[in-house]
Amino acid sequence: MARPRPTGPILEARDLTLRFGEVTAFQDVAFAVMPGELFAVIGPNGAGKTSLFNVLSRVYTPTSGQIALDGRDLTALRPRDLAGAGVARTFQNLGLFGPLSVLDNVLVGRHHLMRAGALRAGFGLRSARAEEREHTAAAMAALERTGMADVAGVAVENLAYGDRKRVEIARALAMHPRLLLLDEPVAGMSADERVEITELVRALHADGDLTILLVEHDMGMVMRVAQRILVLDFGRPIAVGSPAEIQADEAVIRAYLGAAPEAATA
Numbered sequence: 001m002a003r004p005r006p007t008g009p010i011l012e013a014r015d016l017t018l019r020f021g022e023v024t025a026f027q028d029v030a031f032a033v034m035p036g037e038l039f040a041v042i043g044p045n046g047a048g049k050t051s052l053f054n055v056l057s058r059v060y061t062p063t064s065g066q067i068a069l070d071g072r073d074l075t076a077l078r079p080r081d082l083a084g085a086g087v088a089r090t091f092q093n094l095g096l097f098g099p100l101s102v103l104d105n106v107l108v109g110r111h112h113l114m115r116a117g118a119l120r121a122g123f124g125l126r127s128a129r130a131e132e133r134e135h136t137a138a139a140m141a142a143l144e145r146t147g148m149a150d151v152a153g154v155a156v157e158n159l160a161y162g163d164r165k166r167v168e169i170a171r172a173l174a175m176h177p178r179l180l181l182l183d184e185p186v187a188g189m190s191a192d193e194r195v196e197i198t199e200l201v202r203a204l205h206a207d208g209d210l211t212i213l214l215v216e217h218d219m220g221m222v223m224r225v226a227q228r229i230l231v232l233d234f235g236r237p238i239a240v241g242s243p244a245e246i247q248a249d250e251a252v253i254r255a256y257l258g259a260a261p262e263a264a265t266a
C-alpha cells in the first residue's frame with residue numbers, strides 16, 4: 001500500500017546541537033525540508049556539515065534539540081530502521097563491495113525488503129525465486145536510472161570513480177526511498193565527473209517524488225541543483241534561502257573567506 005504523502009515537512013530540525021565533549025560540531029540548527037524538495041547544506045571546512053549528516057543518518061545522536069521525520073522523532077529509529085522508514089543514504093567515500101558485481105552491490109540495498117530466507121532460497125521454492133526476480137528487476141530499474149544497467153555484471157572495482165558513485169546512488173534508489181541523503185556526492189571527483197553527477201542528481205530529482213537532502217562542499221554543484229540552501233559556518237546557521245539569495249548574502253560571502261560571488265559560483 002502506498003504511504004500517504006505527508007503535508008508537513010518530511011524532515012524538520014529544531015534547535016539542533018551536537019557536541020563532542022568541549023567541541024561544538026554545530027548548534028541551534030533549524031530547517032524544514034518539504035516533500036519533493038532538493039535541499040542542500042553547505043559551509044566551509046569544519047562548518048559542521050558531516051556532523052549534521054551523521055545526525056540525520058542516525059550515526060550520531062544530537063546533544064539537544066529535535067529532529068523529526070514525518071513529524072516523528074528521528075532519534076527513536078536505529079540506523080538499520082532508516083531504510084524501512086523511507087530514508088536512504090550514500091557515503092562520502094563510497095560504501096561499496098569492490099569484488100562484487102554492480103548488480104549484487106545494488107541488491108544489498110534491497111536487503112531490508114527481502115523476506116525469503118536463505119534456506120527457502122536454497123531449496124529453490126517458487127516464492128523465493130519470484131522474490132529474487134522482483135528484487136533483481138527493482139535493482140536493474142535503479143541501475144537504468146543512473147545509467148549503469150549495461151555494466152550490471154561488472155565488478156565494481158573495475159569501474160571509474162564517477163561510475164562507482166552512480167552504483168552507490170542506484171543502491172540507495174533501489175530502496176525506493178522518499179528521502180535520499182547524499183553525503184558530498186562530488187567529493188574527490190574530476191571536473192568532468194562532477195558535471196556528470198551533478199546532472200544525474202538533477203535528473204533524479206526532476207524525475208518525480210524524491211526528496212533529496214544534499215550535504216556538499218562544492219558551491220558550484222549546490223548552486224546548480226538545490227532549490228533551497230542552508231549555510232553553516234563554525235557550526236552555526238548563517239543563512240537559508242534560494243541559490244540566488246545565498247549567492248547575494250554577505251555573511252555567506254564572508255564565510256567563504258571573502259570570496260567574491262563569481263568565485264563562489266565557479
Ligand SMILES: Nc1ncnc2c1ncn2[C@@H]1O[C@H](COP(=O)(O)OP(=O)(O)OP(=O)(O)O)[C@@H](O)[C@H]1O
Pocket residue numbers: 020023024025026043044045046047048049050051052217
Ligand atoms: N568525532 C568527532 N570528535 C570530535 N570533534 C569532532 C568530531 N567530528 C567532528 N568534530 C568537530 O566538529 C566540527 C565540525 O566538523 P565537521 O566534520 O562536521 O565539519 P564539515 O563542515 O563536515 O567539514 P569538512 O568540509 O572539512 O568535512 C569540527 O570542529 C570538527 O573538528
